[in-house]
Amino acid sequence: xxxxxxxxxxxxxxxxxxxxxxxxxxxxxxxxxxxxxxxxxxxxxxxxxxxxxxxxxxxxxxxxxxxxxxxxxxxxxxxxxxxxxxxxxxxxxxxxxxxxxxxxxxxxxxxxxxxxxxxxxxxxxxxxxxxxxxxxxxxxxxxxxxxxxxxxxxxxxxxxxxxxxxxxxxxxxxxxxxxxxxxxxxxxxxxxxxxxxxxxxxxxxxxxxxxxxxxxxxxxxxxxxxxxxxxxxxxxxxxxxxxxxxxxxxxxxxxxxxxxxxxxxxxxxxxxxxxxxxxxxxxxxxxxxxxxxxxxxxxxxxxxxxxxxxxxxxxxxxxxxxxxxxxxxxxxxxxxxxxxxxxxxxxxxxxxxxxxxxxxxxxxxxxxxxxxxxxxxxxxxxxxxxxxxxxxxxxxxxxxxxxxxxxxxxxxxxxxxxxxxxxxxxxxxxxxxxxxxxxxxxxxxxxxxxxxxxxxxxxxxxxxxxxxxxxxxxxxxxxxxxxxxxxxxxxxxxxxxxxxxxxxxxxxxxxxxxxxxxxxxxxxxxxxxxxxxxxxxxxxxxxxxxxxxxxxx
Numbered sequence: 224x225x226x227x228x229x230x231x232x233x234x235x236x237x238x239x240x241x242x243x244x245x246x247x248x249x250x251x252x253x254x255x256x257x258x259x260x261x262x263x264x265x266x267x268x269x270x271x272x273x274x275x276x277x278x279x280x281x282x283x284x285x286x287x288x289x290x291x292x293x294x295x296x297x298x299x300x301x302x303x304x305x306x307x308x309x310x311x312x313x314x315x316x317x318x319x320x321x322x323x324x325x326x327x328x329x330x331x332x333x334x335x336x337x338x339x340x341x342x343x344x345x346x347x348x349x350x351x352x353x354x355x356x357x358x359x360x361x362x363x364x365x366x367x368x369x370x371x372x373x374x375x376x377x378x379x380x381x382x383x384x385x386x387x388x389x390x391x392x393x394x395x396x397x398x399x400x401x402x403x404x405x406x407x408x409x410x411x412x413x414x415x416x417x418x419x420x421x422x423x424x425x426x427x428x429x430x431x432x433x434x435x436x437x438x439x440x441x442x443x444x445x446x447x448x449x450x451x452x453x454x455x456x457x458x459x460x461x462x463x464x465x466x467x468x469x470x471x472x473x474x475x476x477x478x479x480x481x482x483x484x485x486x487x488x489x490x491x492x493x494x495x496x497x498x499x500x501x502x503x504x505x506x507x508x509x510x511x512x513x514x515x516x517x518x519x520x521x522x523x524x525x526x527x528x529x530x531x532x533x534x535x536x537x538x539x540x541x542x543x544x545x546x547x548x549x550x551x552x553x554x555x556x557x558x559x560x561x562x563x564x565x566x567x568x569x570x571x572x573x574x575x576x577x578x579x580x581x582x583x584x585x586x587x588x589x590x591x592x593x594x595x596x597x598x599x600x601x602x603x604x605x606x607x608x609x610x611x612x613x614x615x616x617x618x619x620x621x622x623x624x625x626x627x628x629x630x631x632x633x634x635x636x637x638x639x640x641x642x643x644x645x646x647x648x649x650x651x652x653x654x655x656x657x658x659x660x661x662x663x664x665x666x667x668x669x670x671x672x673x674x675x676x677x678x679x680x681x682x683x684x685x686x687x688x689x690x691x692x693x694x695x696x697x698x699x700x701x702x703x704x705x706x707x708x709x710x711x712x713x714x715x716x717x718x719x720x721x722x723x724x725x726x727x728x729x730x731x732x733x734x735x736x737x738x739x740x741x742x743x744x745x746x747x748x749x750x751x752x753x754x755x756x757x758x759x760x761x762x763x764x765x766x767x768x769x770x771x772x773x774x775x776x
Contacts (some may be wrong), residue, residue, distance in 0.1 A: 224318050225272075226246055226295040226307065227287050227573070229261040229279045230254060240274050258283030260300075266313065275460040286341035286355075287428040291408060293318050296328070297344040304329035304353055304368070306345055329368040330361040331358025339383020339403040340365070341428070346409055346419045350435040353769070354379075354402060354423060365402065365423070367437045367526045375437030376592050378396035384472070389582040391574040392448040397439035400446065401426030404487070405729075406478040409435065412502035413484035420502070422478045427577075430476060430488070434500075443488065443499065447471045448577070453493065464497060471577075520684045531768050542771045543567045543591065543729070543747070547721060551594035554711050556704030561601050564590035567731050567747040567770075588625075589731040591748065593721040593774070597711045600653075604733060605706040613739035614656030618678060618692045620663055621761050624736035626654035627708060628746070632766050633719040633726035639728055641769070644668055644764040647718060652734075653699060653710050662699040665714070666691045667764050680762040687759045726773040728766050 229235050235243070235252060244250075248259050250533035260282045263272050294308040305325040309318035328345065333356035335341045340354040349370045356362035360376035367375045379399050381390040387401025402423045409419035419435040428447040432440040444450065450468030457521030469476065469490050476491035478499075488497040543566045552560040568589040589602045612624030620626055635649030644667035653662045672690035679686050701710045714721060732746030741755050748770030754760045 224265065225263040227261065228284060231261040234272055235261060235277065242385055243274050243279050245279060248281055260284040262322060263315050264319050266317060268315055268767065272522060278476040286343060286425045288342055288344060290345055290563055296343045296345055298341050298353055298355060299332050303327050304332050304343045305352060311491055315541045329357050333362035336363050337383035337386035342405045344405060344409060344421055346435045352421055352435060374648055377437055384426045388578055388580045389576045393446055399431055406430060406476055406497055410478060410480045410486050412505060414503040415505040416507050417505040424476055427471045428473060441670060444469045445661060484696050517684050529751065529753045532534060535671045542773055545772050545774055546592040547723060548592050548594040551597065552599055554709045556580055556701045556702040556707050556709050558601050558707050561590055564592065566590045569732055569747050570745045595715050598717060598719060599711045600629060602708040608767060609733065609735065610655040612656050615739055620652050620661060622741055623739050624741060626652045626734040628652055628732040628734060630730040630764065630769055631717060635725040640767060642767050644766055648764050648766055650764060660696055660699055660701040662696045664693045664695050665689050680758050682757045682759050685759050687763050721774055723774055724776040726771055728769040729772040730769040
C-alpha cells in the first residue's frame with residue numbers, strides 16, 4: 224500500500240490514470256497550488272499500481288510515517304496532523320484506507336521553517352509527537368499533543384539542514400540543532416518508567432532522544448564541531464563511541480529495539496551497528512506541584528536584578544561619553560560624520576555561518592552626541608527593516624515590533640544607585656509605523672500628577688505606572704540608510720541639560736520584531752531585561768542597571 228503526494232509519483236501522471244484525478248488539479252500549473260494526495264492498495268498483488276487500485280484527492284499532504292499497526296500518519300493535511308488507519312484488509316492481507324475516515328491528532332500545525340522536520344509519531348498512550356510547531360506554540364519548535372491538546376514544545380531554533388549551517392556549536396546539553404528526520408518509531412527501555420522514547424537526527428552529527436511527553440533524555444554522538452572524528456584504525460566490538468561524532472550531513476541513521484529489549488542504532492553513512500546502553504536506568508522524578516504566585520514572581524524579579532548588578536560589578540561598568548559638538552551631524556543615516564564617537568556595544572552575539580550561508584554575528588552599536596540644542600543618536604544595526612512596527616498599541620510601541628530605545632536619567636544630581644525611577648527618568652522609543660516616524664517619551668515621575676491621570680501597564684501579577692506617555696513624533700527627525708539609523712530630538716523635549724563634566728545614568732538598545740510583535744530586547748548596559756511576554760517588565764525603568772553617561776569637560 225502507499226500514501227503520499229500524487230504530484231510526486233510519475234506513474235500516476237500517465238494517460239491511464241487521467242480519470243482518477245479530481246477536477247481542479249492542473250499538473251502543468253503551480254506545484255503548490257495544485258496539490259493532490261493518493262491512496263494505493265495493491266489489490267491484485269502484482270506490485271504495480273492500476274487505476275482501479277488508486278484513489279486521488281484534491282488535498283495537500285506531507286510528512287508521511289508508517290506506524291507498526293500499518294496506519295499512515297501525515298504530519299500535515301493542510302494544518303492538521305492526521306492518522307489514517309486501515310479500515311479493513313483483503314483476504315490476502317492488503318490494507319485498505321479511506322481518506323474521509325482520517326483521525327485528526329493535532330490542529331494548527333505550522334509549515335516547516337527550513338529544510339527539516341515535518342514528521343509525526345503516534346504512541347499508544349495518547350501522545351502524538353510532531354517535529355513542527357503546533358499552535359499555540361512557536362513555529363520553530365517540536366511539539367507534543369495529548370489526545371488532541373497541544374501540551375508541550377521544545378525549542379528548535381535551527382530547524383533543519385540549511386538552518387544548521389548558521390548555528391553555533393552547542394554550549395549546553397539538549398541544544399537542538401538542525402533537526403531533520405525521525406530515526407524510527409518509539410522505543411521503550413526495559414526496566415525504566417520513562418515511557419516511550421523517540422529520536423530525531425541532527426544535521427551536525429548528533430541524534431536527540433526525548434520522552435513522548437517532551438523531556439530531553441540524551442544526545443547520542445557529538446556535534447561535528449566538538450566531537451572526535453569517526454576514524455579509529457580498528458573498530459573493536461564493544462568499544463565506546465560516546466565522544467565521537469557521526470559528522471554533519473550524516474543522513475538516514477535508524478534506531479530500533481529487538482524482541483529482547485536491546486536498543487540499537489544503525490549510525491547512517493558507515494552502516495555500523497551501535498548498541499545503546501544505559502537507558503534502562505532512566506527514572507522519573509515523583510510527581511509534585513509547583514505553585515507560582517505574586518511573591519514568587521517578585522522574588523524571581525529581584526533575583527534577576529541582583530544577578531545583573533553582580534555581573535556589572537564583576538565586569539566593570541563602562542562609561543559612555545556623549546560628545547558636545549559645535550557642529551551637528553546630518554541626520555541622513557550615513558554616519559560618515561560620526562568619526563571619533565564612542566560607540567556603545569549593544570549586541571555582538573552569534574557566530575559566523577558554519578558554511579554555505581552569508582549569516583554572521585550581530586554587530587549593533589550606538590553613539591550619542593549633543594549639538595545646537597539637540598540630542599543626536601546613531602545606531603549601526605545592519606537590519607534595514609529593524610524599525611518595522613505595527614503601532615497597534617499606541618502607548619505600547621515596545622510590544623508591536625522593532626524600535627530604537629533610549630533610557631535617560633536627566634537629573635545629574637539623582638542618586639546613581641536608586642532602585643526606582645525618580646523625576647527626570649525617562650524612556651524614548653523611536654520607530655516607524657506605516658513608514659512614518661513615531662516617537663514616545665515615557666516619564667516615570669512628574670511632580671503633581673494626579674493618580675487618575677497616570678498611565679498603567681498591567682499583567683496578571685502586577686501593574687506599574689508612568690505619570691505621562693507623550694507622543695513627540697513631531698519633535699523627532701529620523702533617517703536610515705543600509706541598516707544604520709539616526710535621530711535627533713531637542714534637549715528641551717527631554718528636559719536634559721548638557722553641561723560639560725556632568726554625568727548621569729542611561730542606556731541604549733534595540734527592539735527586534737516580526738509580524739507586529741516584539742521578539743527581542745537587548746541593551747548596552749542592562750542585560751537582564753530581555754523579557755517580551757510581560758507588559759510591566761517590558762515597560763518598567765530600572766535606573767540602577769543603567770550605565771554611566773558623561774558630557775566631557
